Amino acid sequence: MPAVPGSIDDTLALLGRASYVGDRALATVIFLSLRLARPLFLEGEAGVGKTEVAKVLAASLDRRLIRLQCYEGLDVASAVYEWNYPAQMMAIRLAEAAGEHDKDRIEHDIFSERYLIKRPLLQALEPGTNGAPVLLIDEIDRADEAFEAYLLEILSDFQVTIPEIGALKAPEPPIVVITSNRTREIHDALKRRCLYHWLGYPDLNREMAIVRAKAPRAPQRLTAELVAFVQSLRKQDLFKSPGVAETLDWAAALAELDAVALDPTQVSDTLGVLLKYQDDIAKIEGAKAQMLIEETRAELRRLEIG
Known part of the structure; x- marks a missing residue:
């Protein structure tokens, strides 16, 4: 059974072996969450790699991954x-x-x-073959505030109270990762029980490293240009900026089209991989895409990249 990382450097190495390109701040909060047995609360824009953290921990530590996808109206019968x-x-x-x-x-x-149907939160309190499971509570901001309140007992004492049976307590606390896209504020009472980390968009160099790790088929020049282009898109007045997940999808799509560098027509034709709203696509396609490509290449020359 793989051991829990013994240091921040070990945590960085664990992420790296799973091709997750994180920074030292993220590795630090993950390390502390594991050592202190405290839930990890990751907040940030959609597509920046919050959910992937839980998947990497489960795979790297050889633990069972239990995922609770939150949604409006989620109740005890579905979650517990x-x-x-x-x-x-x-x-x-x-x-x-x-x-x-x-x-x-x-x-x-x-x-x-014998007659109890265990849902994800109750399953997470059961010991696994290789240790406590990884519990991913994904997009908590989509659930109702009443469900947040129900989570307080679980996150404080790692137990569930069932009136007909009593309290069922985990023999070993699960590794808990909670994510939020910040579509609404989460109550302080829940955040106080967690270690908090804001996961933002990566900088140019780190996003290029992510693409090289996750989409190795993309040529080096194409990788540099498409990442710089996406970084420029995030500075535009868009309804929804592309996340890292969309960058990876675009890299895979352009590699499939045998692109070696950004082409204005090809960029316009594939914007639907990056942008998910027609108004955003209309703002960028055509002449605007050409201008951004030229600016992207000028910036890469200035940085001597590509």
């Missing part, structure tokens, strides 16, 4: 547990048919773990 009512009803009928009339005993039997 619910009773298997059809099986309970069958058990009651079988008990009555067998002449069992002790209601307390029947109730005790049907409200046991």
Whole structure:
């Protein structure tokens, strides 16, 4: 079983072996989260690699990854547990048919773990073969505030209280990663239980390193130009700037088209890989794309890159 990193440098190495290009600040908060057994709260724009952190930790530490995708209306039955009512009803009928009339005993039997359907949060409290699992609570900002309040017990004591059974506590705290795209503010009570880190867009050099690691088919010149182009796009007045995930998709798409450098027509034709709103595409395609490509190349020459 892979050991938990013993230092910040070890954490950086762990991320690197999984081709995750993170900086020292991120490695530091991950290291502290693992050592202190505290949930890690990652906030930032969509597509900057927040979810990937949990996947990398699960794969690198050989732990089970349990993912709870949040959405509006998420409730206890979907996130934590619910009773298997059809099986309970069958058990009651079988008990009555067998002449069992002790209601307390029947109730005790049907409200046991045998009839409990465990959802992601309850599953995360169970020990795994190689240690506690990695629990990813993804896009918590999409869930309701009432669900946030329910998480407080789990994140404080790593336990779930079920009225019919009592408290079920994790023998070992899971590795918890919570992500938010900041579509709304998360309550301070939840944030206080976590170590917080803002994951922003990477700078030019780090984003090029990410593309080289994740999209190695893209030629060196193309990688430099497309990353610099995306960096320029993020400075434009767009409804939604492209994230690193879109940069990787674009690199893969241009490599598939056998591009070796940015071409204005090809850029305009493939903007839908980068931008997801027609108004944004209309702002950039054509002459604007040509201008950004020229500015991109001038900046790369200035930096002696590419």
